[in-house]
Amino acid sequence: MEENLNLSDESVADVPVEISADAAGAAVAAPAKKKHTVNQQKLQDNLWGWIFCLPLIIGTVWFVYYAFILALMLSFTAYDASQGGLMDAIKNYTVHPEGAFYWYKQLFETVGGSDLSGNYDFVDVTDPATGLVISQIDIRMNEMGRYLFNTVFYMIGIPIGMVLSVFFAVCMSRDIKGGNLFRVLYYIPCVASSIAIVYTFKIMFRTNGVINSVLGLTDFKYPATGKVGFIWISEDTTLGANWNQLCGTSIESGFMLDPYWCQGFFSKAVIIIMSVWKGLGGTIILYVAGLSGVNAATKEAAQIDGANGWQIFWKVTMPDLYPVIFYNIVTSVIGGLQIYAEPELLMSESTASTGFPMVSGYVALIYRYGIVEQTFSRGAAYGMFLAIIIFILTLFQFWLDSRRSD
Amino acid sequence: MAENEILENKGTPAKEVPLPGSATPAELRAYYSPLRYGLGAVLAFFGISSKTHRASKKRAKLVADIVTYIILLFGAFVMVYPFWWMIAGSFAATAVKNDFIYDLVWWPEFSVLNQKDLNGNVYGFFYNYQFFLGGAFDTAISMGYLGVTFWRALLNNLLYSIVPVVIGVITSASAAFSFAKIQWIGRDVVFMILLAAVMVPGPSIMITQFVMYSDMHWQENGLVLLIPGMFGSIMTAFFIRQFLFGLPTSIIEAAKIDGAGYFRIFCQFILPLAMPAIMAQGLLSFMGCWNNYMGSYIMIPYNSPAINLPHAMYLLNVNILKSNLGPNIAASVLCVLPVIILFGCFQKLIIGSLMLTGSKE
Numbered sequence: 001m002e003e004n005l006n007l008s009d010e011s012v013a014d015v016p017v018e019i020s021a022d023a024a025g026a027a028v029a030a031p032a033k034k035k036h037t038v039n040q041q042k043l044q045d046n047l048w049g050w051i052f053c054l055p056l057i058i059g060t061v062w063f064v065y066y067a068f069i070l071a072l073m074l075s076f077t078a079y080d081a082s083q084g085g086l087m088d089a090i091k092n093y094t095v096h097p098e099g100a101f102y103w104y105k106q107l108f109e110t111v112g113g114s115d116l117s118g119n120y121d122f123v124d125v126t127d128p129a130t131g132l133v134i135s136q137i138d139i140r141m142n143e144m145g146r147y148l149f150n151t152v153f154y155m156i157g158i159p160i161g162m163v164l165s166v167f168f169a170v171c172m173s174r175d176i177k178g179g180n181l182f183r184v185l186y187y188i189p190c191v192a193s194s195i196a197i198v199y200t201f202k203i204m205f206r207t208n209g210v211i212n213s214v215l216g217l218t219d220f221k222y223p224a225t226g227k228v229g230f231i232w233i234s235e236d237t238t239l240g241a242n243w244n245q246l247c248g249t250s251i252e253s254g255f256m257l258d259p260y261w262c263q264g265f266f267s268k269a270v271i272i273i274m275s276v277w278k279g280l281g282g283t284i285i286l287y288v289a290g291l292s293g294v295n296a297a298t299k300e301a302a303q304i305d306g307a308n309g310w311q312i313f314w315k316v317t318m319p320d321l322y323p324v325i326f327y328n329i330v331t332s333v334i335g336g337l338q339i340y341a342e343p344e345l346l347m348s349e350s351t352a353s354t355g356f357p358m359v360s361g362y363v364a365l366i367y368r369y370g371i372v373e374q375t376f377s378r379g380a381a382y383g384m385f386l387a388i389i390i391f392i393l394t395l396f397q398f399w400l401d402s403r404r405s406d
Numbered sequence: 407m408a409e410n411e412i413l414e415n416k417g418t419p420a421k422e423v424p425l426p427g428s429a430t431p432a433e434l435r436a437y438y439s440p441l442r443y444g445l446g447a448v449l450a451f452f453g454i455s456s457k458t459h460r461a462s463k464k465r466a467k468l469v470a471d472i473v474t475y476i477i478l479l480f481g482a483f484v485m486v487y488p489f490w491w492m493i494a495g496s497f498a499a500t501a502v503k504n505d506f507i508y509d510l511v512w513w514p515e516f517s518v519l520n521q522k523d524l525n526g527n528v529y530g531f532f533y534n535y536q537f538f539l540g541g542a543f544d545t546a547i548s549m550g551y552l553g554v555t556f557w558r559a560l561l562n563n564l565l566y567s568i569v570p571v572v573i574g575v576i577t578s579a580s581a582a583f584s585f586a587k588i589q590w591i592g593r594d595v596v597f598m599i600l601l602a603a604v605m606v607p608g609p610s611i612m613i614t615q616f617v618m619y620s621d622m623h624w625q626e627n628g629l630v631l632l633i634p635g636m637f638g639s640i641m642t643a644f645f646i647r648q649f650l651f652g653l654p655t656s657i658i659e660a661a662k663i664d665g666a667g668y669f670r671i672f673c674q675f676i677l678p679l680a681m682p683a684i685m686a687q688g689l690l691s692f693m694g695c696w697n698n699y700m701g702s703y704i705m706i707p708y709n710s711p712a713i714n715l716p717h718a719m720y721l722l723n724v725n726i727l728k729s730n731l732g733p734n735i736a737a738s739v740l741c742v743l744p745v746i747i748l749f750g751c752f753q754k755l756i757i758g759s760l761m762l763t764g765s766k767e
Contacts, residue, residue: 049584
């Protein structure tokens with residue numbers, strides 16, 4: 001690659017080259033030697049330019065682009081762990097026997113429990129008077145639908161976090177002493193390990209934990225089972241009967257009995273609270289940086305013209321913040337689509353986790369099919385679907401960005 | 407205007423409204439009801455101007471400052487409280503009863519010296535830490551749930567977060583130097599191609615990376631967390647490049663005239679001059695690597711001696727410490743404390759860099 005470029009460089013050197021600012025060193029040389037030294041300089045520039053970024057180029061091409069192209073290729077095959085190494089798969093490349101897009105179809109067509117233990121298939125309906133199981137209702141639904149809904153549901157945290165961080169950033173950028181200290185304190189959760197934070201929150205949200213004591217929910221009674229204390233995180237299917245009684249719904253209400261919906265919202269709320277809390281510091285710093293760029297002269301002019309604080313905030317400060325807010329929302333949505341560790345850690349109780357339909361994000365499906373079940377092609381196809389979504393979002397961002405600058 | 411006309415039509419003389427700036431307090435008191443006047447006085451005390459009183463600017467600022475402080479202090483409390491809870495919980499006497507950690511709000515029932523747990527074991531104040539470092543790991547290893555001792559996991563963690571970060575940040579800086587200060591053919595195209603790699607989401611290439619690394623046998627020995635990081639990252643290079651644009655090119659030209667080669671320029675000029683950016687990016691990626699639970703969890707088998715500390719913590723939690731929560735929280739403290747101390751030491755540099763680049767990690 002380098003050799004090629006150097007050669008091509010010499011071939012163009014016959015054409016008179018303009019002396020760039022970088023070739024200032026060559027410019028001091030005598031005019032007769034000038035052409036030669038310029039070439040020498042250019043050669044040096046090209047050679048060292050490539051050498052300096054070679055490691056980064058190799059790393060990115062090898063670990064990102066090569067992996068991406070392979071993932072795209074493998075997603076059309078039936079490759080799994082039984083078929084040997086990657087090289088064998090490429091040499092004997094054949095598309096999936098049931099069609100190249102088999103796994104993509106599976107993604108949309110897989111219906112059912114999506115849990116190895118068979119939960120989320122059927123749920124018992126118990127008669128509150130006798131406590132006996134009178135029937136079962138079918139709660140199966142599209143697997144990707146469940147996981148993708150979780151992922152999208154967590155994005156409720158993005159506007160909440162945005163409003164809170166703008167609010168705190170405005171407070172911090174006031175002319176007060178110790179603003180820097182607050183910035184540091186608010187940023188601490190961002191640097192903390194997510195596993196430690198998840199375990200802490202898991203215990204804090206127990207039925208008799210701190211959160212329930214503060215909110216006064218330790219005495220919350222579940223009428224059907226007689227349990228005391230509000231349950232935030234649980235996949236227990238028997239809780240549904242309690243919700244039926246509390247909300248006065250029919251005892252066969254699938255919405256209440258499926259732990260994914262009614263009870264699941266509380267478990268998902270824990271993750272939203274946790275991610276808002278963890279991400280707040282980072283966005284506050286972004287907004288404080290954005291606010292420091294707000295034109296002080298414009299603010300003063302508005303003040304003289306008789307605008308009050310509220311008007312100044314909406315008409316002067318916010319328009320200057322919009323680019324930062326916009327950038328932050330886009331990165332949060334793209335990051336939010338890739339949520340995996342937090343829900344998994346919150347629920348996991350065994351070494352090999354196959355995903356938790358109640359809380360897991362979409363990435364849990366990739367992990368489950370690709371790594372736990374070792375059907376690499378399926379995992380790759382599921383990953384490609386995520387890449388497509390994120391790619392479209394990125395293009396949308398560029399489109400909005402270009403419209404704004406026009 | 408219209409109002410005045412109406413008033414005149416009605417025949418009642420328009421009463422002049424006294425303003426707090428020009429009228430005397432007596433006039434104002436006569437004009438407004440005592441209740442309204444009193445309310446105005448209270449509002450003015452809190453820095454809010456109204457029809458009856460004009461609050462002083464100084465008072466308004468003071469009140470606003472106090473309100474800001476109250477809001478910020480409340481926020482800071484919410485942000486820091488879980489860490490206090492974590493530290494307090496790590497000293498709870500959960501060996502006696504797990505409820506001690508559930509009931510914990512401010513401080514727990516502490517472990518006391520020479521108290522015995524249900525099995526008759528004597529424990530002291532640091533019981534949770536001792537149990538986590540010793541007993542928990544030993545049990546897990548003997549039962550085959552885990553292949554590392556605590557110290558090995560800690561060493562792995564240090565290795566994974568120092569070696570790739572130091573080398574990676576230097577390779578990123580060299581690429582940034584090349585992109586910012588050297589003119590070579592195809593430079594901008596190459597940069598855009600590399601930058602486009604940011605769009606490829608990690609989870610979508612996770613599976614092929616997994617197969618690649620397992621083909622190369624990088625998983626059991628932990629090379630998977632060492633080697634890819636050494637090639638640097640495009641985002642780090644991007645931010646250092648932004649920083650280098652701010653440096654004058656004339657320094658490099660002067661060095662070139664004096665006969666220094668590019669390698670020498672990079673080592674003797676660029677690295678020292680770009681040190682603030684390099685340090686900040688290095689520290690951020692250090693913290694990222696220290697907390698890299700996902701990398702180890704996905705890529706390294708659980709019984710390998712190469713797993714890192716968060717992964718070991720996870721395995722202990724799901725296998726051994728499910729019912730004994732004190733040591734669990736002690737482990738969390740051990741995981742979180744080093745990064746918080748590091749952040750405390752370099753907070754100015756890190757926050758400054760974050761504010762400059764607008765990234766958030």
